[in-house]
Amino acid sequence: MSRVFNFSAGPGALSEEVLQQAKDELLDWQGSGMSVMEMSHRGKEFISIAETAEADLRELMAVPDNYKVLFLQGGASSQFAAIPLNFATDKRATDYINTGSWSKKAIAEAKRFSDVSIAATTEEIKFTGTPAQGDLNLNADAAYVHYTPNETIEGVAFPYLPETGDVPLIADMSSTILSGPIDVSKYGMIYAGAQKNIGPAGLTVAIIRDDLIGELQAGTPTMFNYATMAKAGSMYNTPATYGWYLAGLTFQWLKRQGGLTAIAEINQRKAKALYDAIDASDFYANPVSIESRSIMNVPFTLADAELDAAFLAGAKEAGLVTLKGHRSVGGMRASIYNAMPEAGVKALIDFMAEFERKNG
Numbered sequence: 001m002s003r004v005f006n007f008s009a010g011p012g013a014l015s016e017e018v019l020q021q022a023k024d025e026l027l028d029w030q031g032s033g034m035s036v037m038e039m040s041h042r043g044k045e046f047i048s049i050a051e052t053a054e055a056d057l058r059e060l061m062a063v064p065d066n067y068k069v070l071f072l073q074g075g076a077s078s079q080f081a082a083i084p085l086n087f088a089t090d091k092r093a094t095d096y097i098n099t100g101s102w103s104k105k106a107i108a109e110a111k112r113f114s115d116v117s118i119a120a121t122t123e124e125i126k127f128t129g130t131p132a133q134g135d136l137n138l139n140a141d142a143a144y145v146h147y148t149p150n151e152t153i154e155g156v157a158f159p160y161l162p163e164t165g166d167v168p169l170i171a172d173m174s175s176t177i178l179s180g181p182i183d184v185s186k187y188g189m190i191y192a193g194a195q196k197n198i199g200p201a202g203l204t205v206a207i208i209r210d211d212l213i214g215e216l217q218a219g220t221p222t223m224f225n226y227a228t229m230a231k232a233g234s235m236y237n238t239p240a241t242y243g244w245y246l247a248g249l250t251f252q253w254l255k256r257q258g259g260l261t262a263i264a265e266i267n268q269r270k271a272k273a274l275y276d277a278i279d280a281s282d283f284y285a286n287p288v289s290i291e292s293r294s295i296m297n298v299p300f301t302l303a304d305a306e307l308d309a310a311f312l313a314g315a316k317e318a319g320l321v322t323l324k325g326h327r328s329v330g331g332m333r334a335s336i337y338n339a340m341p342e343a344g345v346k347a348l349i350d351f352m353a354e355f356e357r358k359n360g
């Protein structure tokens with residue numbers, strides 16, 4: 001068996017330890033004689049898997065007791081609609097900060113279900129930075145403020161937590177959840193598609209302050225009703241059982257790494273090494289303003305785009321895959337989520353230096 005270093009933006013690499021454990025337990029989970037995939041979601045085995053996963057996530061993120069943790073389906077993209085349906089009753093006003101491709105998608109969907117104001121946008125600088133707190137044009141009557149702390153495609157991250165007063169702050173953390181400690185109590189809701197930093201695609205995690213759950217827009221589909229999902233322990237219907245299980249294995253793996261403070265140090269080291277390599281060279285460039293650079297998604301361009309194909313082919317030969325940038329941005333993008341080991345980043349940096357020496 002040979003495993004590559006996979007820099008995919010999503011679905012992203014999973015911890016090898018987690019995959020190995022899933023493999024060991026694939027046919028017979030802990031003496032049950034069956035695979036987790038074959039279990040009733042209401043049986044005691046799966047209930048214990050589900051409860052342990054939630055407890056471990058709560059511990060890792062220090063989720064306060066007055067927050068519900070939901071294990072949903074439909075991806076982060078379904079939440080783009082569910083959020084206004086649940087929180088913007090009577091299609092009331094909502095504030096959105098527009099910092100990139102995922103913000104834009106969230107905004108487009110929210111416009112169908114609420115009266116959206118754009119609190120700030122960085123589109124005119126091609127999403128290469130984040131707006132300052134003082135530039136946020138916030139509406140005190142908004143149902144909530146929505147933002148994307150880490151824009152996966154542009155590689156832009158907020159260097160600060162937006163201050164929104166009494167208006168709940170909602171964060172699409174799909175590509176940054178679990179990358180380091182955060183203060184959950186500052187948010188009304190946090191949500192994330194699992195396939196970047198949690199587990200396989202098909203699972204979506206939502207962490208919601210419980211006093212916000214209740215009223216919702218008339219006609220909201222039951223599957224989008226947070227109150228229904230919370231009451232049913234995310235089992236109103238059949239949940240994504242195997243994804244939930246793998247998420248649980250990932251949470252245990254993160255605890256073994258020392259939790260989010262420890263993983264954050266590793267993530268900072270990985271990102272610094274890669275940005276330092278880019279900045280030290282005239283051959284590679286990253287367009288994002290330094291204070292807003294993402295530690296999870298690192299886009300970079302080559303001095304000559306004609307060399308992109310040769311770079312990707314050489315990288316692949318060196319066991320470094322899925323480095324092609326998003327079609328909307330071009331160039332390269334290295335996604336270095338929790339599961340990317342430091343050795344993978346080092347191998348990439350070594351390859352980049354060698355490629356520059358030969359082609360620069």
Ligand SMILES: *Cc1c(COP(=O)(O)O)cnc(C)c1O
Nearest residue numbers: 075076077102152172174175193
């Ligand atoms: C990947 C991603 C999404 C989309 O997630 P799906 O689960 O595919 O719907 C949304 N927001 C951000 C920030 C992402 O990185």
